[in-house]
Amino acid sequence: MTVLPPIAVFDLDGTLAETAGDLVGTLNVILAREGHAPLPLEQARDLLGAGARALIQRGFAAAGAELGAERLEVLFEAFLEHYGAHLADNSHLFPGVVAALDRLEAEGFVLAVCTNKVEAHAVALLEELGVRDRFPVIVGKDTFAFSKPDPRHITATIARAGGDPTRAVMVGDSRADVAAAQAGGIPVVGVTFGYTPVPMRELKPDWTIEHFDELVDAVAALVPHAFQAAVKPAA
Ligand SMILES: O=C(O)COP(=O)(O)O
Ligand SMILES: [Mg+2]
CATH class of the missing domain: 1.10.150.240 (Putative phosphatase; domain 2)
Incomplete structure (x- = not known):
């Protein structure tokens, strides 16, 4: 199997x-x-x-x-x-992103991006920010015929990446992210440092983090079965 x-x-x-x-x-x-x-x-x-x-x-x-x-x-x-032509003039990764990606990768997670940017800009921006290679799948607003808040944007990203939808988590900053994940049955971590006119906690994500240092604990709380050695493929 x-x-x-x-x-x-x-x-x-x-x-x-x-x-x-x-x-x-x-x-x-x-x-x-x-x-x-x-x-x-x-x-x-x-x-x-x-x-x-x-x-x-x-x-x-x-x-x-x-x-x-x-x-x-x-x-x-x-x-x-x-x-x-100005993707990363004044743009940067949030603090702790790279360390959090490292830790999730070490736990065997596949990492993917699901954004409402156009795909080509998402890929080019991630390249400029030095993390493009961390994401085998990068999906944009124009990749499929639907986009967040449509839950299929997230579920199709998971399918394309070959991830296990029962051991998946979404991380986002806006109402569209929370709504799409919850409609798709995917637990969602909301970050408080992004872009939303309504405070993240009011959008009721399954977990809220204020810094990427908190991400792995949040994911472990939401999908603990993703961390169980028993379900990992034998080394
Ligand atoms: O740039 C936007 O408006 C949306 O992009 P996001 O889905 O990555 O937040
Ligand atoms: Mg966003």
Whole structure:
């Protein structure tokens, strides 16, 4: 009998990496091109989490600017072009990420990313941040015909990575992550340092962490059977 490995699925923006500087920076370039004032970073970071198209829509709404459907598509393409050239100007991994990935890998976990960024940008960003090779599977908003909060975004990521859905955990920072995981029956760890207009604890994830140092204990609490030597393939 083949034993599938346990799997940890990570959101990217606001979970693995602080990326608001470059995402909001690009939003502000687009707003400026359209004749609107920039949004302050602290206000705009909570608009992140549903992908670039949603960020533009939310950004224009926050700026009190009109935006029609056709113009949105033009600006979405312009956003992708500008952002693609500035993926990691002002972006970095959150503290403790690499050590937490090391520890999960040592426990036999497969690691995957499920993000509402476009896949090519997710791959390129993770490359620039030096952790691309840690994730055999990186899935973006455009990878499948559905995306978070649709639970299939997460369950399809687990399937593509060959992970065991009964020994899987999701780690995210937004309502979309919590909703998608819970609808898919996957336990979810919410981080408190990401992008959400509502405090993470109010979104009721199964566990909350304030630092990546707490991640392995959280995963061990949520999927203890992923850590039992008995279910690991014989060495
Ligand atoms: O950039 C976004 O808006 C979404 O990306 P995330 O799913 O990695 O948070
Ligand atoms: Mg996020």
